[in-house]
Amino acid sequence: MIALIMAGGSGTRFWPLSRTTFPKQYLRLVGDKSMLQLTFERLESLIPPEKVYVVTSSFQATLVREHLPSLPPENIIIEPFGMNTAPCIALSVEYLNAIYAANETMVVLPADHIIQDTASFIEALKQAETAAQKGLLITFGIIPNYPATGYGYIEKGEEIDEGIYFVKQFKEKPDLDTAREFLKQGTFFWNSGIFCWTLSSIHNALQEFIPETLEIAEEVLQLKQSFATEEEIAAVYSKMPRIPIDIGVMEKAKLRAVIPVNIGWSDVGSWKTLADISPKDENQNTFKNDGFALNAKDNYVYSDKFVALIGVDGICIVETDDALLITSKDQSEKVKEVVEYLQKQHKDKLL
Amino acid sequence: MIALIMAGGSGTRFWPLSRTTFPKQYLRLVGDKSMLQLTFERLESLIPPEKVYVVTSSFQATLVREHLPSLPPENIIIEPFGMNTAPCIALSVEYLNAIYAANETMVVLPADHIIQDTASFIEALKQAETAAQKGLLITFGIIPNYPATGYGYIEKGEEIDEGIYFVKQFKEKPDLDTAREFLKQGTFFWNSGIFCWTLSSIHNALQEFIPETLEIAEEVLQLKQSFATEEEIAAVYSKMPRIPIDIGVMEKAKLRAVIPVNIGWSDVGSWKTLADISPKDENQNTFKNDGFALNAKDNYVYSDKFVALIGVDGICIVETDDALLITSKDQSEKVKEVVEYLQKQHKDKLL
Numbered sequence: 001m002i003a004l005i006m007a008g009g010s011g012t013r014f015w016p017l018s019r020t021t022f023p024k025q026y027l028r029l030v031g032d033k034s035m036l037q038l039t040f041e042r043l044e045s046l047i048p049p050e051k052v053y054v055v056t057s058s059f060q061a062t063l064v065r066e067h068l069p070s071l072p073p074e075n076i077i078i079e080p081f082g083m084n085t086a087p088c089i090a091l092s093v094e095y096l097n098a099i100y101a102a103n104e105t106m107v108v109l110p111a112d113h114i115i116q117d118t119a120s121f122i123e124a125l126k127q128a129e130t131a132a133q134k135g136l137l138i139t140f141g142i143i144p145n146y147p148a149t150g151y152g153y154i155e156k157g158e159e160i161d162e163g164i165y166f167v168k169q170f171k172e173k174p175d176l177d178t179a180r181e182f183l184k185q186g187t188f189f190w191n192s193g194i195f196c197w198t199l200s201s202i203h204n205a206l207q208e209f210i211p212e213t214l215e216i217a218e219e220v221l222q223l224k225q226s227f228a229t230e231e232e233i234a235a236v237y238s239k240m241p242r243i244p245i246d247i248g249v250m251e252k253a254k255l256r257a258v259i260p261v262n263i264g265w266s267d268v269g270s271w272k273t274l275a276d277i278s279p280k281d282e283n284q285n286t287f288k289n290d291g292f293a294l295n296a297k298d299n300y301v302y303s304d305k306f307v308a309l310i311g312v313d314g315i316c317i318v319e320t321d322d323a324l325l326i327t328s329k330d331q332s333e334k335v336k337e338v339v340e341y342l343q344k345q346h347k348d349k350l351l
Numbered sequence: 352m353i354a355l356i357m358a359g360g361s362g363t364r365f366w367p368l369s370r371t372t373f374p375k376q377y378l379r380l381v382g383d384k385s386m387l388q389l390t391f392e393r394l395e396s397l398i399p400p401e402k403v404y405v406v407t408s409s410f411q412a413t414l415v416r417e418h419l420p421s422l423p424p425e426n427i428i429i430e431p432f433g434m435n436t437a438p439c440i441a442l443s444v445e446y447l448n449a450i451y452a453a454n455e456t457m458v459v460l461p462a463d464h465i466i467q468d469t470a471s472f473i474e475a476l477k478q479a480e481t482a483a484q485k486g487l488l489i490t491f492g493i494i495p496n497y498p499a500t501g502y503g504y505i506e507k508g509e510e511i512d513e514g515i516y517f518v519k520q521f522k523e524k525p526d527l528d529t530a531r532e533f534l535k536q537g538t539f540f541w542n543s544g545i546f547c548w549t550l551s552s553i554h555n556a557l558q559e560f561i562p563e564t565l566e567i568a569e570e571v572l573q574l575k576q577s578f579a580t581e582e583e584i585a586a587v588y589s590k591m592p593r594i595p596i597d598i599g600v601m602e603k604a605k606l607r608a609v610i611p612v613n614i615g616w617s618d619v620g621s622w623k624t625l626a627d628i629s630p631k632d633e634n635q636n637t638f639k640n641d642g643f644a645l646n647a648k649d650n651y652v653y654s655d656k657f658v659a660l661i662g663v664d665g666i667c668i669v670e671t672d673d674a675l676l677i678t679s680k681d682q683s684e685k686v687k688e689v690v691e692y693l694q695k696q697h698k699d700k701l702l
Contacts, residue, residue: 015659023497038438054573056656100433115551137355184624292689292692292693294682294685294688294689295682295685301679303675305670305673305674305675306367306673306674306675306698306701307674307675307676307677308366308367308674308675308676308677308678308686308689309677309678309680309686310676310677310678310682310683310686310688310689311678311679311681311682311685312663312666312678315663315677317675317677319656319670319675322656322657323657323658323659324654324656324657324658324659324668324670324675325658325659325661325667326659326660326661326663326668326677327659327660327661327662328661328662328663329662330662331645331646331662334646334661334662335659335661337645337661338643338645338659338661341643342643342663350657
């Protein structure tokens, strides 16, 4: 079994900590290790470093090497720039096809998620490997514990094998009422964005639904072999359709399955989400370093300074060398609007 | 006319900006000048630097010299340590009695208040000088524009002269209902803590009501002349009654008057009070440097960094090199409890 870690993202959700040149997967948001390092180590007991691949955009290759010194350098697959998951998977599949047999099982996973129960995750991967060998495209559905409106959902259909079901349908992020209904029905799971399949299954599915991704991927790999310039390669890659694998392939495929899992998963998609999974003191406050709270509860503080909180509830405070963010938890996903503002104002140093 | 600026305070209300070794009067809270510098310059058109005296505790003498380079060094009157206003006035009166005639008029004012309308203030001082020459102890009563519960009040009695009244009584900080009643009656004013009298009037009043302050003051000055050690002087000074001049003298005196004034006064007693008098943008936010607000209004930001606010209202954010304070405006006076916490925890570097 091989693994493909998708580490090309350059999100804005963790500004001011994440920056254009230092995206979320390289942040030490949980403990002393970066998200990418945690993702890599999580696979260790099942997949050796030689069989782990990281696909990322060219400017991040150095960061990947720094964060994963035990990863063979040739296992870094370089996109000219991030396009979305369908292009990066197509490129990687073409690259890996030249190395592995067509029936090699491959797990594909984002570099910036948290999974707290590694043992259960590894068990689910083993189960997925067996199912993938039958030609199924496997998704991992997170058993929901609250009516989340921030995730897409997967509805399970008929049972294929114990704990594995055909996918009845994918559902976009629902409104709260719909999410409550999903939770009540018990047949809906959060779409984790983690997949498992054989190289041939995903290749055939890409060929059927978005064949241009494979053509462009092949062209890019040939250009790389003939030492084309970065500009030439980028010009070709830019023709890729910018779509996620979910929409490009999974929503259309027939032989697709979901394994419902309970693995302590979080996509850590906002400061609030990070706050939710962080250890808290008796007032439900989290301090990165030292602090004092007076009539203040349910706050999240990311600062190396001593921080005093008085009479404030439910806010996130994030301090870096050049910026300070104070946001209510409820609106923390709006930090991307701050980034948009900085872009418009050409405040490049803050981006 | 001479002036005595009382600059010995070591308040905790502006933590983390104010520190034990750097009290509020030396902070640049409003514009580029410190509170002490603003107080000194406010007197300039009426009283030349040679006739301005600053009474302060010994460790602050260097700070006073730095902030007021045009003040003659011998015009700094040094208390061994801060005791309250009655001791510091008694010491200063004894010191000045040796230099000036008994009928010299003297204005006494705190170093850390804001007066926005300097011209009206100077006019009031001139009016006070005339009244002081008649033997009255003059207070300045601020005409209230809201039912403040954070100030003591002065009730006016019979009119003595145009715009000057006998004091009927002093009132401690009232509750809100009482403050509303005061405002309605129109005969109550905020006690500004600014006074005007002749050297002989205040000397006689001290002699009548708290004669020990004059005796100790005299002893301290003699010890200084005979080059006693700081410890010897401090031992004598520590016997001073730790009381404010209001309680020690003004509440008991007969010949006391109030001049009601409208001079844009504020004691700037908390971060909220400072926020109230600071310039605001269209969302009622104040940024010391650069910032961006999204669904956020009525906030006060003291930081040199770029600060983004999302979904927060009515809070004060204060950042220094080693500390960060986030407080609701309504509870900003509780910052002294943070200082108490730091004292108990022996976090001396933060004090």
